[in-house]
Amino acid sequence: MMKVFKLLPFLLILIITSCKKKEPIFTGIIPQPNEITYQKGSFEMNKSTIIVVDSTFEGKKLTAELQSFLRANFNLDLKATSENQDNAIQLILSDEDEPEGAYGLTIDKTGVTIKGGTYQGLFYGIQSLKQLLTPKSAVKEPVLNYVTIRDAPEFGWRGMMLDVSRHFMPKDAVKKVIDVLAMHKMNKFHWHLVDGIGWRIQIDAYPELTKKGAWRKVKENKKPWEDFEVTEENADEEVYGGYYTKEDIREIVAYAKDRYIDVIPEIEMPGHSEAALQCYPEFSCDTKDITGVYCAGNDGTFQFLENIISEVVELFPNEYLHIGGDEVGKDSWLNCDKCKIRMQEENLQNGEELQSYFVKRMEKFIHSKNRKLIGWDEILEGGLPERATVMSWRGVVGGIEAANAGHDVVMSPGDPLYFDHSQGKSEFEPPSWGGYNNLLKVYNFDPIPTAIEADKRHHILGGQANLWTEQIETLNHVQYMMLPRLTALSEALWTKSDHKEKEYFKEKLDFQLDRFQDLGYNFAGSAISPNYEVSYNKGNKVFSLSLFNELDLYDIRYTLDGSEPSMESKLYSAPIEYASTIELNAQSFRNGKAIGFPLIKMFSTGFGDQATITYTNPYDETYSGGGDRALVNNKFATARGDDPNWQGIPKKDFEVVVDLGDAKELSFVGLNYYQDIGATSVMLPTHVTISISKDGHDYKTVLNGAIETVEEREPIIKKIEANFANQTVFYIKITAKNRGTLPEWHLRKGDAWIFMDEISIK
Missing domain, CATH: 2.60.40 (Immunoglobulin-like)
Incomplete structure (x- = not known):
């Protein structure tokens, strides 16, 4: 029976062993081992401690990692031998038949013994040992409590995707991301190398893909995907981009392999392919514009992609190749003569069936290269290839459907595993995309929904976080969005659900944050912010x-x-x-x-239950902010258009009269307006007036000003504040002028909206 000691019992052990001159420090292991038992007593490493390991190449690599760690943290320069002895750290490759990644770790009077059926298991045991000996702020001496651990991962797919198409990440930055995965015992690195606005991998057969497709024109006041246009690195205008040479790829794949992480490349198709098609437009449909969707009626398209895949598989030895397959705009197919002929020849009824034809044809070729096709859950549309694996991102419904049909599945739902989403509600959070995925929501993630049939649950391979980089340009920001959410995900995917303890995890997380600091990692304090x-x-x-x-x-x-x-x-x-x-x-x-x-x-306190608000133009029920009292409920909206506290009005002006119910001595009135040109039709008002009154008839204007038009794409919260001499107020009138329709330069067409929130008074 597993015994999990939480902090209080462990402190009792420390009291019992207090006769020792040096006491082991409790730091905990993340992800939580599935069996762990502490005993009385402790072992202290010293200069005479020896590392016992076999003489294989992998054994030597593991030894070198352990030696480097002990040298850096405790100034211990330990020698290695293949002969067993006491006062040793033994790395033993056992011949037992154990699950992939399983390991045992024992600390007793003879020293430390790590056993694994594979070198991967030994590597994970070393990661646990390193956690018992860190952070530096807590562990001053290499003293370890006696312990017995038997551990193995619950799921075989424990991964994260990094998008380097939107914003190119240098080779060393990618390695640092892999380091973070390794310390959390993650084993899959999904590398999103190709998308509509950037091709990042050298392909010898098609040099234009990196000569031009890896570089884009930088256009003022436009996001990278707006009016996207490839260029060349040495073009006269400002350019942005980068790519990985084949040597870079081999180096990163080898680096990940040393940390027992498989690298899964993604070569996007049939959609999200603007960069490739601007370089090779002959593989686009015969419509007026290049739409970013490969022509499914052109046999040359398939030859083009097969040639690319033939080079890709030589660089990535692992079994999976990701083809994307998401968000395919099918209008170009339905208006393309070649695609119409293809549909007639193959008896395909619609765009979904044509997509299925495309995916199935590519799956046969990928299978011929001894690789498995994996794609986003849209590849279910029109019919799934027999051997395909599904990565379910639009919730878990696609994953449930695929698993119940007998297909392998990686669960990767946007809620809660999109790490580009915000993890905190502070106005000071860095830019993010989409919804809100906080730390404990990630921790509570279960990859196996109850709707999956009992005899099909083995098809759930595991789970994966996705880090898209529309808003993320630097390694520092990448680490912020990963940490500590990856810490939570590692325990969700490694530890059996009935062995997880949320409160215990939070205790361990305190030490994990210090480990991040020691390693120089930038982590989010969102879960700790008030x-x-x-x-x-x-x-x-x-x-x-x-x-x-x-x-x-x-x-x-x-x-x-x-x-x-x-x-x-x-x-x-x-x-x-x-x-x-x-x-x-x-x-x-x-x-x-x-x-x-x-x-x-x-x-504010001036809006008790006696206050009422009268609207000249009603707010839209879809964006009610919570109703008639949304503007005075002391709930402040954040810089996100999907925050339910915003109240919205399309096209018409915002005009309200606030009846305070009784007299207030005021000298300040303020409220907030929102704008997000990059993602919404919400714009700041063009003019705001704030007036006050004693009788509701005669108003005195305390603010009357135009609002400057701001064309930047980032979300804005504009605070409108009126300060005036202290006086008695019964009524407040606020008017904000809506521009009516969106300006010509806006990304969208149609009605402009005003979003407002929270009137404050004092």
Whole structure:
């Protein structure tokens, strides 16, 4: 029976063994081993400790990694031998029939013994040993508690995808991503090398793919995918791009192999292929424009792709090749004479069946190269090739369908495994894309939905996070979006569900953050940043502000005078009650230092239950923000168009009158407006007026100003604030002028929207 010791029992063990001069430090292992038992006693490494290992090439590589780690962390320069002895770290390749990646780790009076049926298992055992000896801030001496671990991964596919098409990542940056995967015992690196706006892999048969397809023109006020146009590296205009030579690819594949990680290349088809088709337009449909979809009626298209795949498989020795297959716009096929002929010849009824023909034809060729085709769940449309593996990203429905039909599946749903999505709700979060995937949502991920039939569950190979890079240009940002969410995913995919303990994971995560710091990794403090809830007591007309963070870890300190919190600021311990407007600045602190982002908000009290809001033009029910009191509910929207706290009006002006219900002495009125040209039709108003009144008839204007048009694509929250001499106010009128229709330069056509949120007063 597995025994999992949490922090309190382990501290008791430390008390029992306190006669030892040096005590082992509890740090925990991530992902959580499936069997772990601690015993009394401890072993201390010293200069006489020997590494016992076989003399094979792989054994020597593992030894070198362990020696380097001990030298860097404890100044121990340990020798290696193949002869067994006490006071040793033994790396033993056993002949037992064990699951892939399984290992055993024993620490007793003779030293450390790591056993594995494969060198991969030994590698994972070393990763666990390294975690028992880190971080440096906690583990000062190489002292280890006696322990017995028997461990193996629950799922065979534990991966992450990195998109290098939108933004090229240098070779060394890719290696650092692989390092992060390795420390978490992940074993698949899905490399998104090809997409519509960038071709990143050298192909000798088609040199234009990297001579031009790897480079794009940089166009002012346009995202890379807007009016995309390939160019050459040495073009006169500003260009952006990069690619990997075949030697680069071999180097990275070998680097990953040394860390027991398979590299799965993705060569996108039949859609998302603008870069390739601008280089070789003869493989586009015979329509007016190059649409980014390969012509399915042209046999030359298939020869082109087969030639590419023939070169790709020589570089990537692992069994899978990813073809993409998602979001294929089929209009060009339906308007293409060659594709129409193909459909007639093959008796295909629609675009979905033509896509199925395309995928099945490519699968036969990929199979002939001793590789397995894997694609996004759209390859289900029209009929799935018999041997294909599905990567389910549009939720889990496609994965359920494929698994129940007998196909292997990798679960990779956008919610919660798209790591390009935001992981925190702070206004200070770096740019992200899509929805909101917080840390514990990732931790709770289960790759096997209950809808999968019991005898088909073995078809779920595992899971994978995806990191698309529309908004991510640097390794620093990549690491921020990965960490610590990858830590949570590693435990979701490695550890049996009934052996996971969320509270224990949070304790271990504290040490993991220090490991990241030691390694120089940039991690997100989103799960630690303060968040809030406001409640209102109608009886005594007092508001109550609760502060918390996702992990319920660390101190939160705050000020109410607008100053920046410090360790001397008030410690949050109970809800803050207030009857007049407060200006909160709250910050989480870890080990005496601020961590995560601050929470800086003005919480108003003038909008008790007696206040009412009258709208001249009604808000759209789809974007209600929560209803008639959405603008005065002390819930602030974030810089995301899908935040449910935004209230939206299309085409018409925003005009409201706020009846405060009784007299207020005010000197400030403010509210927020939103704009996101890159992803929505929401634009800032062109003009805003704020007026106040005692009787609801005669109004005094306290702000009347035009709003500058901003053409940048990034989301904007525009704070409109009116400061005026203190006076008695019963009514507030706010008018914002909608521009009506979107300007010519906008990405979209049609009605402009105004989004607004949260009126503040003091």
